[in-house]
Amino acid sequence: MKLAKRIKKLEPSVTLAATAKVRKLKAEGHNVIGLTVGEPDFTTPDNIEEAAIEAIKSGKVSFYTAAGGTPELKEAIIQVTKRDYGLDLEPNQVIVTSGAKFALYTLFQTILDPGDEVIIPVPYWVSYGEQVKLAEGVPVLVETKLENEYKITVEQLEEALTDRTQAILLNSPSNPTGMIYTEDELRAIGEWAVEKDILIISDDIYARLVYNGKHAPYMASLSDEIAKQTIIINGVSKTFAMTGWRIGYAIGNAEIIKGMASIVSQSTSNPTAVSQAAALEALLGDQSTVREMRIAFEERLNTIYPKIAALPGFKLKKPQGAFYLFPNIKGAMELGGYDNVTTWVNDLLEQEHVALVTGEGFGAPENVRMSYSSSMEDLEEAVVRIRRFIENSQK
Incomplete structure (x- = not known):
């Protein structure tokens, strides 16, 4: 076979x-x-489970939703993003997916042609490079050092840059290291990406899980120019203990989001309706x-x-x-x-x-x-x- x-x-x-x-x-x-x-x-959390049960009993989740997410959930994401990032978004800049992992997958499928490169700091989450390969792209793995808290520098990015570089992927706080980029470190990388016209993929899935008085700055909050150059990946799995519900989302350039929505519509169709109802409560309900x-x-x-x-x-x-x-x-x-x-x-x-x-x-x-x-x-x-x-x- x-x-x-x-x-x-x-x-x-x-x-x-x-x-x-x-x-x-x-x-x-x-x-x-x-x-x-x-x-x-x-x-x-109980309030999230109860919202899901109520949605089932009401009959509201028995049917297909829009492929890119319900209007209510997208509006909740817009509200939360305004609160946390200070960004003003339109619904066409948001897509809800079957987990943040699938948001990354559809993003790579949308932005990469065969041979295009994505710079990925090492260590990296195990699926980053494999998803780039699935899109026929090339993961460019850049070694970082414990002494620098496993964080990539602009100098390393400059060395890794080629005419096929399409994006750089950052995860802060990081899986697997737990390290956080400072605002100055992110700004330097963001300004470099804007200058080189390189897309920034900011995986913010752990951004609310920060400890001992630390703060995880958001790349997309640093300037209007950096925000326009950034695709945010996030979801409800880690913060709200909802890994099994499979709801993630992506935020950014409307043309890229539209491309991702086209892939979703021809692959999974909409994320599970009851999970979207649960995610709505997660984002807007008791914290x-x-x-x-x-x-x-x-x-x-x-x-x-x-x-x-x-x-x-x-x-x-x-x-x-x-x-x-x-x-x-x-x-x-x-x-x-x-x-x-x-x-x-x-x-x-x-x-x-x-x-x-x-x-x-x-x-x-x-x-x-x-x-x-x-x-x-x-x-x-x-x-x-x-x-x-x-x-x-x-x-």
Whole structure:
């Protein structure tokens, strides 16, 4: 049976693969601590669930909606964007999609021709490069350094620039590092992109999950010129504990949004109607549960970070947002005689039943990603097991 070449070139998602392995082991009765999943461990807030139930009972969500989202949800996105970014939008600058991941997919399909390039800082979220490849584009991966908090500079962008460069993709706070670009850093990149006429893709999905008094500036808020050059990607999954509802959105240039809507209309059609009703309540309804979840993540980060940083052979800086730690474990691997991070991760899972995600899928073969969207009890027990694994591997 023939398969298309694009399928053969795709790399599987290391995060989804790791999560599937955890579920399998748990189903077999193993006491596994899974720190792999990129989602809150909270259930969706009650007010959002109740809004969805009411929408079902009313019969309003039994039918197709507009492919690019209901007018009500688009208006809510416009209101929230005005509040958070200071931007005045028209409905034709907004599209609602089946998750922020699909917003990115349709964006790349809209803006890239074969051979066009997208600059992506390393480490990166696992799907960025693969989605560029699916659009027959070329991901241009630019290495960043722990010493610079894994943030790309204008000088690096200038070196990566070619006549095929179409866009640069930024994610702040970052998955997997949790680091945040400052306003000055974003402004320098934004002004460079405006000067070079390069599209800025700003993945803001974690922007409200920021801790310890930090602030995540929005690229699109810095100037009118930068805003016109920026496509915002966002959604309700992370902030509102709604990963299963699959609602994301994109904001920006009306022509690009129209192109994305054309792809949506010929692929998925509209996002699930009941999920759109739930997202409407998420954006405009009571926000107290959102604040409670953010505070819980902050407490976990502040408790677990020093314990992870103290592990033999681990090196990292304290994240400022999202809910991941991304330590460099080169020293720990050397202590145990390992030369491959994936083997180290697999042995940790087999021997101590702690599941992390290999950094190889993020372009960082000396790192692991661990999510702290788990209970404090599990996080502290995971540290005990990881330390024991490191110590035993030296014997």
